[in-house]
Amino acid sequence: MDRPFLEISRVSVRFGATLPPVLSGIDLRIRQGEYVAVIGHSGCGKSTLLNVVAGLLPATQGGVVLEGKEVAEPGPDRAVVFQNHSLLPWLTCYENVKLAVDRTAGREMSRAGRHDWTMRNLALVRMEGHAAKRPAEISGGMKQRIGIARALAMRPKVLLLDEPFGALDALTRAHLQDQVMAIHAELGTTVMMITHDVDEAVLLSDRIVMLTNGPDAVVGEVLEVDLPRPRDRLALASHPRFLAAREAVLRFLHERHAPPGQAAA
Amino acid sequence: MASDLAGAVSGAAARPAAAAAAPTRFPPPWRAALARLGWTAASIGLFVGIWELCWATGLSDPKLLPPPHIFLANIPDQARFFNTATRWQIGINPADGPSPYEAVFITIGATSMRVFVGLAIAAVLSVSIGVLIRYFQLLERLTLPTITLLSPISPIAWLPIAIFIFGIGNAPAIFMVVVALFFHMTLSTISQIDAVNRNYINVARTMGATKRQIYARVIIPAILPQLLLVLRLNMFGAWMVVLVAETTGVGFGLGQVLSMARNTFNPSLVFFCIALIGVLGFLTDLILRMVQNRILFWVPQTAGVLRGL
Numbered sequence: 389m390d391r392p393f394l395e396i397s398r399v400s401v402r403f404g405a406t407l408p409p410v411l412s413g414i415d416l417r418i419r420q421g422e423y424v425a426v427i428g429h430s431g432c433g434k435s436t437l438l439n440v441v442a443g444l445l446p447a448t449q450g451g452v453v454l455e456g457k458e459v460a461e462p463g464p465d466r467a468v469v470f471q472n473h474s475l476l477p478w479l480t481c482y483e484n485v486k487l488a489v490d491r492t493a494g495r496e497m498s499r500a501g502r503h504d505w506t507m508r509n510l511a512l513v514r515m516e517g518h519a520a521k522r523p524a525e526i527s528g529g530m531k532q533r534i535g536i537a538r539a540l541a542m543r544p545k546v547l548l549l550d551e552p553f554g555a556l557d558a559l560t561r562a563h564l565q566d567q568v569m570a571i572h573a574e575l576g577t578t579v580m581m582i583t584h585d586v587d588e589a590v591l592l593s594d595r596i597v598m599l600t601n602g603p604d605a606v607v608g609e610v611l612e613v614d615l616p617r618p619r620d621r622l623a624l625a626s627h628p629r630f631l632a633a634r635e636a637v638l639r640f641l642h643e644r645h646a647p648p649g650q651a652a653a
Numbered sequence: 654m655a656s657d658l659a660g661a662v663s664g665a666a667a668r669p670a671a672a673a674a675a676p677t678r679f680p681p682p683w684r685a686a687l688a689r690l691g692w693t694a695a696s697i698g699l700f701v702g703i704w705e706l707c708w709a710t711g712l713s714d715p716k717l718l719p720p721p722h723i724f725l726a727n728i729p730d731q732a733r734f735f736n737t738a739t740r741w742q743i744g745i746n747p748a749d750g751p752s753p754y755e756a757v758f759i760t761i762g763a764t765s766m767r768v769f770v771g772l773a774i775a776a777v778l779s780v781s782i783g784v785l786i787r788y789f790q791l792l793e794r795l796t797l798p799t800i801t802l803l804s805p806i807s808p809i810a811w812l813p814i815a816i817f818i819f820g821i822g823n824a825p826a827i828f829m830v831v832v833a834l835f836f837h838m839t840l841s842t843i844s845q846i847d848a849v850n851r852n853y854i855n856v857a858r859t860m861g862a863t864k865r866q867i868y869a870r871v872i873i874p875a876i877l878p879q880l881l882l883v884l885r886l887n888m889f890g891a892w893m894v895v896l897v898a899e900t901t902g903v904g905f906g907l908g909q910v911l912s913m914a915r916n917t918f919n920p921s922l923v924f925f926c927i928a929l930i931g932v933l934g935f936l937t938d939l940i941l942r943m944v945q946n947r948i949l950f951w952v953p954q955t956a957g958v959l960r961g962l
Contacts, residue, residue: 444858461858462855462861464859464860464861466859468859470852470855472852476853476856476871476874478875479951487860491860491861491866492861522951542859542860
């Protein structure tokens with residue numbers, strides 16, 4: 389691996405001069421097309437790291453380089469899917485995706501081209517039939533699918549997923565995970581996903597980055613998930629390498645880095 | 654005969670929903686509106702009923718608290734007190750001018766005009782200044798402390814100033830309405846901008862939107878529902894202030910009639926004015942609610958979610 393596609397180097401984030409840093413010296417190199425999951429207990433700074441990569445939050449020290457260019461501000465090359473979908477409630481599903489298309493491809497595409505691209509992305513998440521509905525009229529899983537379509541419509545170099553399925557029920561979550569796997573296989577997008585779900589991390593990613601507990605969180609361990617793609621959740625359920633990877637992450641989270649509250653209780 | 658009966662029974666069984674809906678004759682939206690109207694009438698009827706009961710049992714003195722059937726009985730008699738003719742002007746015949754009924758409508762129109770013009774000026778002014786204050790930090794530093802300092806001052810305290818500056822006529826009354834609403838609505842606009850979901854703003858930022866685009870496409874649509882609610886609540890404030898302003902030198906208006914009724918010890922006229930003001934306030938709220946539903950079709954209806962408790 390000569391030049392990494394996305395390079396996070398020695399990122400530290402501190403929210404107040406007197407407080408200990410939330411993250412300290414995070415180093416991570418991500419290849420093009422790679423699917424990386426970042427896992428850790430809640431409050432360890434996973435989302436903070438994602439916000440730094442997205443450019444929404446400046447790093448106190450260190451920085452992020454994407455394709456040789458330093459990340460200074462948010463931009464459509466690093467589209468984010470937020471945990472609570474954050475669709476604009478006054479726009480329809482179609483208009484939410486179209487807004488992203490118009491903002492990011494305004495000049496290079498014709499009117500008809502922008503419409504087609506919007507519909508193509510809605511079709512990618514199987515939501516073309518609900519294009520005219522407003523966010524209040526569809527379910528949580530559907531909203532998250534529109535959120536993914538909106539992010540993909542920006543044609544990002546890196547797709548940042550911030551606990552995208554955290555608020556969904558188990559069945560909907562499984563369904564969306566399969567869709568994201570299919571999209572990743574089809575488009576080859578580089579993905580960085582924040583999660584606290586061990587099964588999800590093992591199932592979806594090529595590498596799992598485990599953060600220690602904050603404050604002062606660092607990268608504790610990085611696990612390569614050596615499972616063939618396309619992956620099937622049923623076939624993997626009893627696959628020895630799947631189980632081994634799952635156990636490794638569980639041991640990290642619950643044996644060596646149990647959440648501070650639980651040790652006392 | 655028997656087969657007819659059997660057919661009717663099976664037909665009714667096959668379409669129970671249609672059978673149940675048939676007798677009402679009205680389509681559902683009409684039924685809902687009629688029910689709402691009925692409850693409004695019941696609510697007002699209950700209030701009036703208690704009042705009338707107090708009168709009938711001799712609990713309340715009709716000279717001090719005349720019940721509705723007394724102060725609404727002789728509307729032409731009440732209308733005489735609404736005098737909109739400028740009879741003090743030289744060369745005008747005191748008998749000229751509008752009839753008593755016309756005068757009532759001119760008075761209502763004049764007061765409503767002051768409320769709406771004042772409300773419109775205050776809304777436009779305070780929303781634009783609130784947004785500009787958040788947009789330009791220099792403006793915030795220069796104006797926000799003064800606005801916060803002036804906002805708790807009662808609009809009544811501004812009354813002399815309104816007269817000093819604008820003399821008599823419509824201008825001081827409109828000024829009073831504007832000054833009563835402006836500071837409060839500006840502060841409320843600012844706090845609503847601060848309460849906009851950060852994720853909406855972050856989404857726009859990741860799309861590469863500029864500050865101006867974020868304000869125009871995200872922040873202003875996002876604060877619109879609360880702004881309209883604030884406007885509705887402040888409309889009641891506008892109705893209160895305009896009456897105070899009208900007690901002093903505006904020529905004519907509901908406040909002027911009310912103050913004359915006080916000075917001439919005419920409780921019946923006072924209650925007549927109060928009834929008019931109540932109806933007007935109710936109607937303006939209805940209009941604003943309809944505007945709200947038209948503009949904010951995307952806001953989920955939350956009224957009644959607690960009804961199942």
